[in-house]
Amino acid sequence: STQRTIAVLPGDGIGHEIMAEAVKVLENINTRFGLGLNLEHALVGGSAIDAHGSALPEATFELCARADAILLGAVGGPKWDKLPVAERPEKAGLLEIRRRLDLFGNLRPAILYPQLANASSLKPELVAGLDILIVRELTGGIYFGQPRGIRILENGEREGYNTYVYNESQIRRIGKVAFEAAQKRGGRLCSVDKANVLEVTMLWREVMDDMAKDYPDVELSHMYVDNAAMQLIREPKQFDVVVTGNMFGDILSDAAAMLTGSIGMLPSASLDVNGRGMYEPCHGSAPDIAGQNKANPLATILSVAMMLRYSLAEPDAAQAIEDAVSKVLDKGLRTGDIFSPGNTLVNTVEMGDAVIAAL
Amino acid sequence: STQRTIAVLPGDGIGHEIMAEAVKVLENINTRFGLGLNLEHALVGGSAIDAHGSALPEATFELCARADAILLGAVGGPKWDKLPVAERPEKAGLLEIRRRLDLFGNLRPAILYPQLANASSLKPELVAGLDILIVRELTGGIYFGQPRGIRILENGEREGYNTYVYNESQIRRIGKVAFEAAQKRGGRLCSVDKANVLEVTMLWREVMDDMAKDYPDVELSHMYVDNAAMQLIREPKQFDVVVTGNMFGDILSDAAAMLTGSIGMLPSASLDVNGRGMYEPCHGSAPDIAGQNKANPLATILSVAMMLRYSLAEPDAAQAIEDAVSKVLDKGLRTGDIFSPGNTLVNTVEMGDAVIAAL
Ligand SMILES: CC(C)[C@H](C(=O)O)[C@@H](O)C(=O)O
Ligand SMILES: CC(C)[C@H](C(=O)O)[C@@H](O)C(=O)O
Numbered sequence: 281s282t283q284r285t286i287a288v289l290p291g292d293g294i295g296h297e298i299m300a301e302a303v304k305v306l307e308n309i310n311t312r313f314g315l316g317l318n319l320e321h322a323l324v325g326g327s328a329i330d331a332h333g334s335a336l337p338e339a340t341f342e343l344c345a346r347a348d349a350i351l352l353g354a355v356g357g358p359k360w361d362k363l364p365v366a367e368r369p370e371k372a373g374l375l376e377i378r379r380r381l382d383l384f385g386n387l388r389p390a391i392l393y394p395q396l397a398n399a400s401s402l403k404p405e406l407v408a409g410l411d412i413l414i415v416r417e418l419t420g421g422i423y424f425g426q427p428r429g430i431r432i433l434e435n436g437e438r439e440g441y442n443t444y445v446y447n448e449s450q451i452r453r454i455g456k457v458a459f460e461a462a463q464k465r466g467g468r469l470c471s472v473d474k475a476n477v478l479e480v481t482m483l484w485r486e487v488m489d490d491m492a493k494d495y496p497d498v499e500l501s502h503m504y505v506d507n508a509a510m511q512l513i514r515e516p517k518q519f520d521v522v523v524t525g526n527m528f529g530d531i532l533s534d535a536a537a538m539l540t541g542s543i544g545m546l547p548s549a550s551l552d553v554n555g556r557g558m559y560e561p562c563h564g565s566a567p568d569i570a571g572q573n574k575a576n577p578l579a580t581i582l583s584v585a586m587m588l589r590y591s592l593a594e595p596d597a598a599q600a601i602e603d604a605v606s607k608v609l610d611k612g613l614r615t616g617d618i619f620s621p622g623n624t625l626v627n628t629v630e631m632g633d634a635v636i637a638a639l
Numbered sequence: 640s641t642q643r644t645i646a647v648l649p650g651d652g653i654g655h656e657i658m659a660e661a662v663k664v665l666e667n668i669n670t671r672f673g674l675g676l677n678l679e680h681a682l683v684g685g686s687a688i689d690a691h692g693s694a695l696p697e698a699t700f701e702l703c704a705r706a707d708a709i710l711l712g713a714v715g716g717p718k719w720d721k722l723p724v725a726e727r728p729e730k731a732g733l734l735e736i737r738r739r740l741d742l743f744g745n746l747r748p749a750i751l752y753p754q755l756a757n758a759s760s761l762k763p764e765l766v767a768g769l770d771i772l773i774v775r776e777l778t779g780g781i782y783f784g785q786p787r788g789i790r791i792l793e794n795g796e797r798e799g800y801n802t803y804v805y806n807e808s809q810i811r812r813i814g815k816v817a818f819e820a821a822q823k824r825g826g827r828l829c830s831v832d833k834a835n836v837l838e839v840t841m842l843w844r845e846v847m848d849d850m851a852k853d854y855p856d857v858e859l860s861h862m863y864v865d866n867a868a869m870q871l872i873r874e875p876k877q878f879d880v881v882v883t884g885n886m887f888g889d890i891l892s893d894a895a896a897m898l899t900g901s902i903g904m905l906p907s908a909s910l911d912v913n914g915r916g917m918y919e920p921c922h923g924s925a926p927d928i929a930g931q932n933k934a935n936p937l938a939t940i941l942s943v944a945m946m947l948r949y950s951l952a953e954p955d956a957a958q959a960i961e962d963a964v965s966k967v968l969d970k971g972l973r974t975g976d977i978f979s980p981g982n983t984l985v986n987t988v989e990m991g992d993a994v995i996a997a998l
Contacts, residue, residue, distance in 0.1 A: 356835075365834070365835060365836075365838075365841060368835065370835045370836070371835065371836065375836070401761050401762055401765050401872055401873055401874075402760050402761055402762070402872075403760055403761070403762060406760050422781075422803060422837065423836055423837075425800070428837075428838050429838050430838050430839075430841070430842050433806060437806055437807040437808060438806065438807050438842055439804060439805070439806040439807070439842075440804065440805055440806075440837075440838045440839030440840070440841060440842035440843065441784070441802055441803065441804040441838065441839055442802070442803045442804075442837045442838055442839050443800055443801070443802055443803070444781060444800065444801045444802070444803060445798060445799065445800040445801075446798070446799055447792060447796055447797065447798040447799075448796040448797050448798070449796060474886070474889075475724070476715075476724060476727065476729045476730065477724075477729070477730065477734070477782055478781065478782075478787075478799075478801045479724075479787050479788050479789050479799045479800065479801055480789075480799030480800055480801050481799070482724060482789070482799065483789050483797055483798075483799035484799065505889070505890055506889045506890050506892075506893040507893065509868065509890045509891070509893050509894040509897070510893045510894060510896070510897040510902070512894075513760055513761075513872065513894060513897045513898060514760055514897055514900075515760075527833070528890075530833075530864070530865045531864055531865050531868045531887075531890060532868070533865075534865040534866065534868050534869045535868040535869060535871075535872060535894070537869070538868070538869040538872045538873055539872060541873075543869070
């Protein structure tokens with residue numbers, strides 16, 4: 281195959297350590313499968329602020345814009361929390377990449393690996409075999425809606441305001457991602473809204489209902505967001521694919537990830553209309569354990585697999601990585617976050633090495 | 640004591656059945672403690688639509704406005720789901736009472752009764768002794784923000800929009816409720832926001848920080864809403880009092896309630912600035928089991944206790960009810976929702992009778 285470019289953005293905190301392992305795995309696979317991938321590194325988030333005064337330097341964005349896919353570690357940390365929000369790693373780095381590249385389709389699988397059945401805080405019978413896909417709209421909704429800000433009222437006090445907004449095309453394009461994902465999976469799609477209160481989600485529900493006619497093989501249901509939060513806890517296996525807006529998706533995807541008890545295991549993809557995208561672990565930059573060679577690199581390694589599958593059309597290479605991760609778990613190797621007695625505690629680098637050995 | 644009026648609004652679905660039991664208990668306590676309470680009944684929600692064409696008839700509102708406290712069952716059901724949202728039981732009934740009476744302070748305890756330790760879907764050691772209070776702002780935020788609606792864009796497609804808005808006084812008055820609740824409980828308050836993205840919640844965080852100076856005995860922390868959803872699942876006992884806005888509070892309070900596995904047990908209070916308020920179970924109108932004498936009346940009975948404590952200053956009467964409920968659970972009496980083998984299955988009426996017998 282021809283030369284393809286992967287933008288590698290470690291970010292901040294544990295981002296550096298987990299990305300080093302993911303890159304080791306990707307380079308190994310690159311050679312082994314002759315993928316012709318060319319890895320280019322760049323700074324983003326706090327480390328980019330420190331080096332260049334901006335969370336998303338133009339050189340980094342330019343690389344992201346021309347790359348065939350982007351691999352991101354995690355951004356943010358207490359060091360930059362005193363900056364105005366608009367300049368912080370999260371908003372000026374992560375959200376800017378999403379927005380400028382129009383990565384509206386966020387896929388967040390919540391899978392419980394059988395080897396980690398006991399890691400969940402839920403009773404094992406409720407989560408054994410859990411396999412949910414949350415499809416979150418990522419470049420619209422209240423995250424990006426205008427007008428927004430803090431204004432002074434006539435009586436002198438301040439008022440903060442944000443706008444939750446979606447138009448029909450925005451709803452349709454995320455709907456398409458979700459219906460198609462449901463077709464490839466169990467054929468069930470649950471759309472989450474608050475249509476009993478919010479007009480913007482009444483439109484959302486109407487558009488989803490309308491789209492359902494074009495997907496007779498998908499069974500569409502609707503659920504209010506408060507009930508969805510409950511049902512995820514009560515009986516998570518009732519879900520197959522869940523689709524929702526940016527804000528509800530942020531909350532529910534984190535809840536779903538936590539149900540597995542192994543958020544250090546979960547990858548994610550953020551795709552544009554052409555399937556080009558950014559891949560990153562679901563967890564954050566974990567400043568509390570950064571630099572200690574303790575973090576679990578598997579979510580990032582599995583993000584590499586997701587990237588190979590979704591953006592690079594290399595399903596065999598993806599499968600090889602996923603199988604290797606499964607073998608490592610079978611061997612009982614565990615980083616601290618997923619450790620339980622009877623297993624072998626390993627550090628970040630050892631875990632990366634073990635995946636390569638299992639390839 | 641002088642004559643006081645209680646507005647009794649059964650609502651829809653199981654509302655009628657559970658309210659009948661709560662009223663039995665309240666009348667018994669009224670006599671026994673000489674409380675001088677005068678119960679007046681009125682229709683609200685779907686049953687009011689059927690009888691009077693409006694989810695909140697003026698006579699019902701007038702009763703609510705002059706009553707010393709309001710006891711509500713639950714509203715809504717499939718029969719009225721085809722109405723325009725603005726006329727439905729939820730929005731035209733429940734949300735209108737909240738708004739017109741300015742019941743901004745919503746207290747939602749999530750308590751796991753020791754007798755029901757196994758009802759939770761979480762592992763028992765994570766939830767045993769759980770006792771969280773969620774303080775939710777109930778008359779502002781995106782539920783009531785203007786502008787809102789669905790408009791036609793220039794290109795002919797539709798766009799839905801809502802406004803998430805809070806001013807400083809709104810934040811301060813719910814902050815006061817939350818800080819004072821924390822003072823009376825474990826002294827810890829966690830304010831939940833999305834201040835890394837939403838300006839309205841940056842103001843929220845700033846005001847909470849400012850208020851903390853006036854409550855040196857309360858330890859204030861902040862958490863992003865996505866993390867809060869995770870932490871509730873991972874380690875719910877880390878929380879004492881949680882304060883948040885209307886929409887996040889809707890989601891998190893339902894999640895917290897579900898952690899206990901016994902949402903049929905949880906009461907709630909919605910208070911105005913003077914502590915006058917409406918009391919209702921956390922659960923909904925459960926149309927699927929309505930009319931079957933199956934529903935758990937304990938959340939409504941415990942709402943009576945909460946009403947006696949918060950709005951009527953009758954702590955002894957409140958305690959008597961709470962003790963009676965505990966005794967009934969000790970005896971192993973359970974409605975279907977909280978039933979587990981080894982206990983005695985009872986119906987709605989039997990449960991109400993058992994509480995009265997235990998008084
Ligand atoms: C860091 C933050 C802005 C971000 C979000 O809210 O989208 C994160 O929580 C996520 O889910 O990717
Ligand atoms: C019925 C609905 C409008 C209501 C809300 O969202 O506030 C309910 O979910 C609640 O939490 O009391």
